[in-house]
Amino acid sequence: MNIFRLFGDLSHLAAIAILLLKIWKTRSCAGVSGKTQLLFAVCFITRYIDLFLHFVSLYNTEKVMKLIYISASVFTCYLIFFKFKATYDGNHDSMRAEFLIVPAAGLACLINTKFDAIEILWTFSIYLEAVAILPQLFLISKTGEAETITSHYLFAQGSYRALYILNWIYRYHYESHVDTIAIVAGVVQTILYCDFFYLYITKVVKGQKIVLPA
Amino acid sequence: EGNSNQHDEL
Numbered sequence: 001m002n003i004f005r006l007f008g009d010l011s012h013l014a015a016i017a018i019l020l021l022k023i024w025k026t027r028s029c030a031g032v033s034g035k036t037q038l039l040f041a042v043c044f045i046t047r048y049i050d051l052f053l054h055f056v057s058l059y060n061t062e063k064v065m066k067l068i069y070i071s072a073s074v075f076t077c078y079l080i081f082f083k084f085k086a087t088y089d090g091n092h093d094s095m096r097a098e099f100l101i102v103p104a105a106g107l108a109c110l111i112n113t114k115f116d117a118i119e120i121l122w123t124f125s126i127y128l129e130a131v132a133i134l135p136q137l138f139l140i141s142k143t144g145e146a147e148t149i150t151s152h153y154l155f156a157q158g159s160y161r162a163l164y165i166l167n168w169i170y171r172y173h174y175e176s177h178v179d180t181i182a183i184v185a186g187v188v189q190t191i192l193y194c195d196f197f198y199l200y201i202t203k204v205v206k207g208q209k210i211v212l213p214a
Numbered sequence: 215e216g217n218s219n220q221h222d223e224l
Contacts, residue, residue, distance in 0.1 A: 009224055065224055122221055164223070179221065 002170045008163030009065065015156035016072045022149045023079045028087035031150050033139040034080040035097045039132035041073040042101075047125035049118065092142040095135040104128040113181065126182055130189040133157065137196065146210045155200050158193030161186050 019037075023029050048066040057063075080088055108124035109115075136154070140146045146154070164186050171177040199210050 005223065012224075062224065069224070167223075179223075182221070182223070 002167055002174075004163050004167035004170055008160045008167055011156050011163060012160035013065075013068070015153050015160060016069070016076070018149065018153045018156060020072060020076055020079075022147075022153065023076065023084060026149075027084060029080045029084050030087050030089055031139070031143065031145075031147050032080060032089075033093045033095075033136035034077065034088055034090075035093055035095060035135035036132055037073065037076050037080055039097060039100065039128055039135070041070070041077050043125045043129045043132060044070045044073050046121040046128075049121055053118075089139065089143070092139045093135060094142070095138040097135060100131045100134060101128065104131065111181070123181055126185045129161075130185040131192070133189070133192060137192065140210070141212055144212045148204060148209060151196075151200055151204045151210050154193070154196055155204075158190065158197060162190045162193070165190060 019032065023032065044066070048070060051063065051066055051070070104127035105124050107127050108120050112119055112123040133154075140150075165183070168179070168183050168186070196210075199212075203210050
């Protein structure tokens with residue numbers, strides 16, 4: 001464990017917590033893409049499938065973190081699609097999620113480390129996570145604005161994988177550890193946030209709201 | 215080759 005990975009995971013936890021708080025406090029999921037949250041839930045379930053296969057004692061942090069990620073993302077989907085369904089902006093959350101899931105699944109079968117079920121699921125989860133934020137960014141471009149709290153959520157969500165890139169550089173240099181698939185997907189994922197990061201740094205930090213077109 | 219390519223990250 002290194003500082004980059006630690007802060008990356010903390011940033012990821014913060015993002016999940018910010019979104020949950022936003023929906024719970026405002027009792028509304030306006031401006032939140034349900035599809036992105038569904039895709040994240042699928043990512044966690046397919047990536048941590050080993051939790052369900054051979055149950056291991058929960059004492060170690062990693063298992064607890066995996067369970068937190070899975071339960072928090074499923075609970076977020078429950079809030080969006082059931083509890084606060086009336087506030088779900090289905091019209092603007094219109095990016096076809098199939099166009100992300102099918103290519104990720106296909107690519108996972110073509111480019112992977114080992115052709116076995118668990119590894120393919122892990123690879124699928126990595127590829128899907130790289131593009132899972134697209135419906136959310138698409139929704140913001142359609143509505144033309146993002147609530148400040150949603151911007152903070154996106155900043156934390158984007159920073160998590162950006163910090164993981166620093167973690168991979170660190171591990172390459174000090175542990176000569178390389179996970180090419182995760183690195184390539186992580187770089188793609190972070191690049192997708194660049195436009196948003198620019199808006200966040202230039203606007204939200206100054207207390208302004210993000211309104212598109214910038 | 216038994217590559218212990220366990221993915222040890224979240």
